[in-house]
Amino acid sequence: MKGNSSDILSRRSFLRLSSLGIGATALAACMPVAAPAGGDSGGDAGMAEPTSVSFLTQGGGEISFLRYEPLIEDFQAANPGITIDPIWEPGGAIEIQTKLLTLIAAGDAPDSYWAHSYTNSGQAVRNIQLDVNPFIDADADISGDDFLLAAYKDFQYEGRQIGFPRETTSTVIIYNAELFDAAGAARPSADWTWGDFMESAAAMTQGEGSERVFGTADWHRNRNTWIKMWQKGGDVLSEDRTKFTMNQEPGLSQVVEIQDWHQDGGIHVPATVTEAGGFSTGDLFTTGRIGMFPQFSVFSNVMSSEFEWDIAHFPVDEGDTRTTRVASAGHSLYGGTENPDEAWQWMKFLGGENAFRHWVEATGLNVPSLKVVAESLLETMADVLPPSAQIMLDAFEYGRPEPVAGDWIGVHREVQPALNSIYGIEKADAQATLDAIASRVEELAVYVPGV
């Protein structure tokens, strides 16, 4: 028997009522959040209780915590009106950016965050970072001149200063001195040429199968191919960063040359081996299977080598431009922060000498981007740096950033698979393969949101 429908809450009525209420709430919560408004100073915040500045950064390990927790304590002690709330996120540039985006989408964007030169431009075209130039201009305690120029430029975009660099790297050649000596090849000198490079690489390449020693490795990575292109006058993009130029001379012939190195019996570790994972180029180097390879100046992966190793400048031919790649990580402020003054205080603190000294002493730092600390690095880190460590600092004099534009990560995503096809087992035609990605790269490079 059915009850009287007017007295009983019907399933339909119940679902209708609950759906209306909850659905409206859910939809409101899921709607896109508004663009950053640029935020006020937060005025009198801090009078009653401290202003909270959230800080998204790399987490997931003891070193990550050691990197920032003592600094947070120091900062809070010196600034009782501000508390720093860290958001720890394991991973690198892409993972941090993913977390940043999800936090922004959720309407809970961090006031400040760890940033990398790879992701800076993609964020800058969308005005995600706060331009800190007005703060720098108004603050006598800090200046752009305090930083290594190439690293500082990594945090500039179209006249805006979108953050401060923390650590930076220059790409140099790491070499196994004993393999050079055993092969009777002259060790790299300050003025060695690509001819010298080829000669010594060929001399060191020997053996078969898993015992084979290769003269060189890692040129298949787009960032290293690019350095060779830059030396010869080529580039990824045209000067105005709107056209893809890797498929044109003089860049194209460099790609073809590196492809030759990868051929059977060639001087280069097959790209398939290092790309296969499990074993890194560092593993192969420390086990004596690679003579030399280009790498940004982080040496932790080769420090366990039980043979003499050192670093060198890139080879350079007459008429070449001496250059290398510089890339940096640092800190930015979110454009929509409601506490820009407090967030700036935190970023300024992270750009100060005390913070840099802490990083060098407590966790090690590749190359501190603060000049005064970078210059003393060779003494403070002498026990872990290679004998010619000065070279990595000298490289900042002539180094340059990647030609970041638009969605730069997207450009990487297009170029690297193309190079893998050219250098890998497919042995794809360089011209055709690079031509095929040109329009996509250009679309990513000139991408302007909302147009």
Next chain:
Amino acid sequence: MGIQEVPAAKMKKRRTLLWSEARDGYLFILPWVFGFIIFTAGPMLASLYISFTRWEIVTPSVWVGGAQYVKLFNDDRFWLSLYNTSYYVFVGVPLHLFFALLAALAVNMNLRGIHLFRTAYYVPSLTPVVANSILWVWIFHPEWGLANAFLQWIGLEGLYWLQDPRLAKPALIVMSFWSIGGQMVILLAGLKGIPMELYEAAAIDGANWWSRFWRVTLPLLTPALFFNLIIAIIGAFQVFTQAYIMTEGGPNYSTLFYLLYLFRAAFENFRMGYASAMAWVLFIIVLTFTALQFMLSDRWVFYEGDVRR
């Protein structure tokens, strides 16, 4: 025969009881309804709206009508990712089910220590996909991997499993067999549920092993197979982690699966409208396939007690 009048007081008591039962019932399901609307239906409807906009998280959303869908259907990379995913689904899922069935039949035998084998087959499916992926990167390594060591041991040349665009998808399918344990357990439960009398009757009628399997086991296992098929197809259309960790969509985009492309559009290229459009296209594809399977299930799924048409 006349209908007996129900006294008003009795009627009122019954209504109160019904109301009380209904209220309790709705209260019990309320958390789920809340969860469904807030965490599933709400975001789904929001993503439907977003798919008709250009929204880059940090810029205001702009209504663009069906432009994202038009762009999607003109994007070669979208079709490539759909092809890669379809390959993984339509080649991988049948093979996956086949090996799960084989494993279930094997561990259904009454042998000493069979529980150990059941556990051994099932345990890999408990391993997180990330850990599995890292393990299989090693197994497929062209120089030092176990897979090539085995091939060389039997006199074959090693393969570039994850580096050759022709082999990368099959390699990921081979890897997926590692986790057949979940399906195996469901099929094993189905096998255990088949009444022994049917086998005895078949044996009396002179049915050999194959006939018993084909005429008794398989038909009565079809509900479990059907369930596994539905779940596996839905899961395979959402393949992501392996490609994200092991191949990053390469080589030459051969493992650029649908969800990986969607993820990159959303979180690397900031194109939430485009990614939402992709999500809805995938939803419709999965919904279509699932509905199709339910429609076709009448022809091959047999439930005990059903009369075969």
